[in-house]
Amino acid sequence: MKLEVSGLNSFYGQAHILFDVDFAVGEGEVVALLGRNGAGKSTSFRSVVGLVGQRTGKVMFEGEDVSRLPTYDIVRRGLGYVPEDRRIFTELTVEENFVVGRQAPRSGVATWTPERIYELFPNLGEMRRRPGGHMSGGEQQMLTIGRTLMGNPSLVLLDEPSEGLAPKIVEQMADAIMAMKREGLSIIISEQNLHFAKLISDRAYIIEKGRIRFSGTMADLEANPEIRDAYLAV
Amino acid sequence: MxxxxxxxxxxxxxxxxxxxxxxxxxxxxxxxxxxxxxxxxxxxxxxxxxxxxxxxxxxxxxxxxxxxxxxxxxxxxxxxxxxxxxxxxxxxxxxxxxxxxxxxxxxxxxxxxxxxxxxxxxxxxxxxxxxxxxxxxxxxxxxxxxxxxxxxxxxxxxxxxxxxxxxxxxxxxxxxxxxxxxxxxxxxxxxxxxxxxxxxxxxxxxxxxxxxxxxxSHAMDLSIIVEVFVVVVIGGLGSVTGAFVAAILVSELNAFGILILPQISMITVFLVMAVVLVVRPYGLFGKPEGAPRAAAGISIRPWRPMTNLERSGVAAVVVVVALMPLFAGDYTLSVGSEILVYVLFAASLHFLMTVGGLSSFGHAAYFGLGAYGAALLVKYFGAPMEAALVIGPVLGLVGAVLFGWFCVRLSGVYFAMLTLAFAQITWSVAFQWVEVTGGDNGILGIWPSSWASTPQGFFWLALAIVVVCVAALRMLVFSPFGFGLRAARDSALRSEAIGINGKSTQWIAFIVAGTFAGIAGALFAFLKGSVFPETLGIPTSVDGLVMVLLGGIETVSGAVVGAVVYKALAIWLMSKTELSKLVLGGVIVLLVVAFPKGIVGFLEDLRHRRPKAPGGAGSEGAVDVAKVEAAR
Known part of the structure; x- marks a missing residue:
């Protein structure tokens, strides 16, 4: 397994958010973590990369326990993280945003350059000198993914990549994620949009109220509409 | 030309x-x-x-x-x-x-x-x-x-x-x-x-x-730091270009201010800063501060009023302190009175800083205004001590009404800097308006009434006033007004949404804090028998900050403990060593490293060593959380 999370419990102050969460991503796999707003998707990802101060449990990345490491160290080992709210550096240009994400090439993993990212997201190539703050939501979403790719990750946590985007951009995003998969990246996305998740994922987990409720292939989920209705329908 | x-x-x-x-x-x-x-x-x-x-x-x-x-x-x-x-x-x-x-x-x-x-x-x-x-x-x-x-x-x-x-x-x-x-x-x-x-x-x-x-010279640091703060605030925090433009602006103001307005030359720079902050709250080239992405749960222990047991404990301490004049010497008692005055000063700043979330760097202004208010009453109207103690602090109140109105429009560091600017303006007035305030020579002969003129008598007077005032401030913390103030501190938007007028709540808090500081100042004038511009100076403001922080910024009673510890330590060191600043600075640094939550915060941590399991996790989980917290 590329990433193996087990017994994850997270807290914000006195609020217990995650309860013994387990999930895993295999080599080259695309996995979806599905759930409604507030189910614990973002907290799960933030806990994996060490951004939640109070957490217990185990995070194994490429066979090593990274749960006690500082965020930057986890990321440098090749675990890329794309946050939900994009968090573009608004004062910095597209190129400069990439500079912040840049890390040394890693053996056995695709190496990304700005030029290769412009191939993935042609829109960005047309605005290399534009400050991040002067871009549309879709363009910012592309920028934030490209910025993480600049770190040459072997696995990417993508937090709600389709959120708030126009349908056309969502399709473009799905294509880009498939292209990343073809490059050999392992990917886990969090989603509320089941349709989008179906387009790209091999397997899925469903999280509700901080607990994993379902784990299986997309076909399993397809075959059990009652699960979908119980945990995902709005 | x-x-x-x-x-x-x-x-x-x-x-x-x-x-x-x-x-x-x-x-x-x-x-x-x-x-x-x-x-x-x-x-x-x-x-x-x-x-x-x-x-x-x-x-x-x-x-x-x-x-x-x-x-x-x-x-x-x-x-x-x-x-x-x-x-x-x-x-x-x-x-x-x-x-x-x-x-x-x-x-x-x-x-x-x-x-x-x-x-x-x-x-x-x-x-x-x-x-x-x-x-x-x-x-x-x-x-x-x-x-x-x-x-x-x-x-x-x-x-x-x-x-x-x-x-x-x-x-x-x-x-x-x-x-x-x-x-x-x-x-x-x-x-x-x-x-x-x-x-x-x-x-x-x-x-x-x-x-x-x-x-x-060894005074270079203080002379530049205030000017540098002003430059950085006018230019906008974090902006190098802003610092460049503001440095020129401030230097030219200094160069020409002395020619055009020699009487108020010292305050022109601060006046300009105040104007800039009112017009452009983040400085000329600054950007609004993003909401700090602070980790949630720094102060996970909710405040609560004292239990009856704790009240009796405090009452016992007050009784013991009140008995001190029966056995302590005159020197101890006058030191004790000074500490009491600073307890009230720190408590008033604590109300503004901790309860209101407004860190004032110029709280000495209201302390000093109260002191000058009392002194001027005695000097020009021959007022007796009792009247001066009641009416003198009104000057602090008036200052807080005026300056507070401007200050609460800002927040964070900019608020701190504007309060500093107003304090410096007040100081300059006291320093330069020689005809009224006596300037550097101060106002002398502010003696208490005969019944309070002995160290014992004054100690009892100070104790009575300070205990009543600190208790009143504490009651305010747990009053509906105090809750509203904390709501405005914790979330401006949400508190507005439930009908709290954040700015006016904070303004009232500013006035309350200024008034209580003024009471402390008036007491201070009678304790010393004189008033000097230093009462309004930056070092006095910083003393107050240190006391609040040392006691524990996120606690209710930290200010009292911080004031006693800091003031006693400072007075004792001054009498023991030539290098009091070196030792005091060293002690502050050590305390900060050892007790990052302040003295009272540290004691509370000790008392709550084993937190209850949050939200139904097993007891094992709770211990782990405590560990993770300690490791942070």
Missing amino acids: EFLLVQALSGLASAASLFLVASGLSIIFGVMRIVNFAHGAFYMLGAYVAFTLTDRFAGPLGFWGGVLVASLVVAAVGALMEMVLLRRIYHAPELFQLLATFGVTLMVEDLVVLIWGSEDLMGPRAPGFTGAVSVFGRLVPSYDFLLIALGPLVLGLLWLLFHRTRWGVLVRAATQDREMVASLGVNQKWLFTSVFALGVFLAAFGGALQIPRTTV
Whole structure:
């Protein structure tokens, strides 16, 4: 397994958010973590990369326990993280945003350059000198993914990549994620949009109220509409 | 006309050093969110080290090499301070870092005297720039022209550094969102250390460049730090360009203010700052501060009123203190009265800072206004002590009504700086309006009524007033008004949404705090029998801050404990050692590192060693949480 999370419990102050969460991503796999707003998707990802101060449990990345490491160290080992709210550096240009994400090439993993990212997201190539703050939501979403790719990750946590985007951009995003998969990246996305998740994922987990409720292939989920209705329908 | 030009040139030359120091402070704040109080101390150290080096090694290489090496040496000292001290307290509340750097400032002040002596030192002239250039028949030192050219040069170099190097891009990114920078694999530790070193280098360089112009003295740090704060705030925190423009503005105001308005020359700069902040709350080139992405749950222990048991405990302590005059000597009692006065002063600041979330750097203004109010009543109206104690604090109240109205429009560091500006304005009025306030000579002969004129009598008077006032402040904390104030502190938007007028709530809190500080000030005037402008000065404001922080910013009773500990320690050290600042600074630094939640916060942690399991987790989980928390 590329990433193996087990017994994850997270807290914000006195609020217990995650309860013994387990999930895993295999080599080259695309996995979806599905759930409604507030189910614990973002907290799960933030806990994996060490951004939640109070957490217990185990995070194994490429066979090593990274749960006690500082965020930057986890990321440098090749675990890329794309946050939900994009968090573009608004004062910095597209190129400069990439500079912040840049890390040394890693053996056995695709190496990304700005030029290769412009191939993935042609829109960005047309605005290399534009400050991040002067871009549309879709363009910012592309920028934030490209910025993480600049770190040459072997696995990417993508937090709600389709959120708030126009349908056309969502399709473009799905294509880009498939292209990343073809490059050999392992990917886990969090989603509320089941349709989008179906387009790209091999397997899925469903999280509700901080607990994993379902784990299986997309076909399993397809075959059990009652699960979908119980945990995902709005 | 020629004269004005020469004056303008001299202002520009002064602007160079000011810009260097201010840009360093601005860069450090932008990335690290630390108001580095020690910045003036590093400026001073730069001047002293450069003095020693240029004294030892003559010639152009010796001079310029000395200036450069001195700046590098001091930058290394700064980096060391960041690694050894600041790194330990990044998780403490923001103001704690200010307290730590303040402790370092105190230590440096004594160390400098210890190493270089207390005499002012005359540095060498800069080789090749010893002469003067004639401008329209007036002589301008050629060194001034060098400095004038240096300002834009450094600005350009900094621009290149921040826009053309990866390090600079990382720094700009971190200024906006540190957590995201870490999430992209950047080790912030070294980024912070290098940013701090650069900022300190600029401060030391600014100091080293001053040695051909002015004498080197151990008071250099305080004289520049306030001006630098003003520059950084006018320019906008985190903006180097802003620092450049504001440095010129402030220097020219200083150069011309003295010609045009000599009576109020000292306050013109602060008036301009106040105007800028009211019109542009984030300074000329600043951007609104993003809401701090603070980790949730720093103070997870909710405040609650005292239990009956605790009340009886406090009552017992008050009774014991009240019995002191029966056995303690006169000296102890007058020290005790002074501590009591500061307890009330600290409690009033605590109400504003902790309950209101408004960190005032100029709370001494209202303390001093209360003192002057009482003193003026006695001097001009022959008021008896009882009347002066009641009416005197009204001056503090009036000051708080006026200044508070402007201040509560701002928040965070900008609020702190505006309160500082108003305090400096008040101080300048007391200092320069000699006809009324006696200026530097103060107002003398403010003696208590005969029944309170003995140390015992005054101690009882002070105790009674302080106990009643502190109890009243505490009741306010747990009143509906106090809840509203805390709601406005914790979430401006949500509290507005449930119908709380945040600004007016904070304004009232400001007035309450100012009034109680005024009561403390009036007591202080009668304790000392006199009032001087120092009562309103920055050191008094800083004393108050230190007391609140030392006690524990997130606790209800921290201020009282902090005031007793700090004031007793300061008075005791003063009587025991020549190097009281060194020891006091050292003690503050140690306390900050040992008790990042303050003394009372630490004691509360001890009491709640085993937290209850949050939200139904097993007891094992709860222990783990405590561990994780302790590790943070």
